[in-house]
Amino acid sequence: MDLLIIVVALVFLMLVAYRGYSVILFAPVAALGAVLFTDPSLVAPMFSSVFMKKMVGFLADYFPVFMLGSVFGKVIEISGFSKSIVSAVIKVLGRERAYRISPARSAARRGMRFSLHNDAPVVPPNILFLIWNAVTRLSRGGEVIGPDQRLTPAEALRAVTLDAAYQHFEEATKGSIEVGKLADMAVLSANPLRVAPSAIKDIAVLATLKEGVPIHVLERAHLPDALAAGAADAR
Numbered sequence: 001m002d003l004l005i006i007v008v009a010l011v012f013l014m015l016v017a018y019r020g021y022s023v024i025l026f027a028p029v030a031a032l033g034a035v036l037f038t039d040p041s042l043v044a045p046m047f048s049s050v051f052m053k054k055m056v057g058f059l060a061d062y063f064p065v066f067m068l069g070s071v072f073g074k075v076i077e078i079s080g081f082s083k084s085i086v087s088a089v090i091k092v093l094g095r096e097r098a099y100r101i102s103p104a105r106s107a108a109r110r111g112m113r114f115s116l117h118n119d120a121p122v123v124p125p126n127i128l129f130l131i132w133n134a135v136t137r138l139s140r141g142g143e144v145i146g147p148d149q150r151l152t153p154a155e156a157l158r159a160v161t162l163d164a165a166y167q168h169f170e171e172a173t174k175g176s177i178e179v180g181k182l183a184d185m186a187v188l189s190a191n192p193l194r195v196a197p198s199a200i201k202d203i204a205v206l207a208t209l210k211e212g213v214p215i216h217v218l219e220r221a222h223l224p225d226a227l228a229a230g231a232a233d234a235r
Helices: 002-018 023-037 040-055 059-079 082-093 104-109 127-136 153-159 162-167 197-202 225-234
Strands: 185-188 205-210 213-217
Touching: 104 153, 127 153, 127 197, 153 162
Parallel strands: none
Antiparallel strands: 185 205, 205 213
């Protein structure tokens, strides 16, 4: 029974990660739930050994730091203190240096192939938000941080597709929709190359496909007929 509770807790955390939420924030909830439903003297060491060490590795040693960092980040976001942080960074580094944080335009100008990424699971992965951020470079306080380092939507899109695949040595099979590649793709509610830059972050992911097979479908009614049929078959 104790093992079953632990398995349920792990499945819960995997579901949390799949839905894009921070595992760091939900891990204590899963641990507490396991303890409440079983013998604490048995569950605590088992959960620590099975999950923390086997599945997360070094997280066992640094978990308190990660958890505090996640909570601190959320408090900053809710309180609006992030606006002050941007101002402080500019004040400490100077406007010229601060505006060159993540100098994507400079990298593109030099022909460097770079990618955009999240530090998940501390920050939930949101590719369209990354594209929006690279295109607008708008801070939470409404200030444009380094306007001369902004990318075009096409350049930002390339940084999460073709060049991301290149960095993983997978450009022969991923990164673009071509004959002979895996057909790993997403169906979006709007074209990020045609909407206003400010609207990119609001685009919804209607479906994701792995090797041409729908593995996540938000609204099947909005998919092309062939994909909608494939989604039904996949279920």
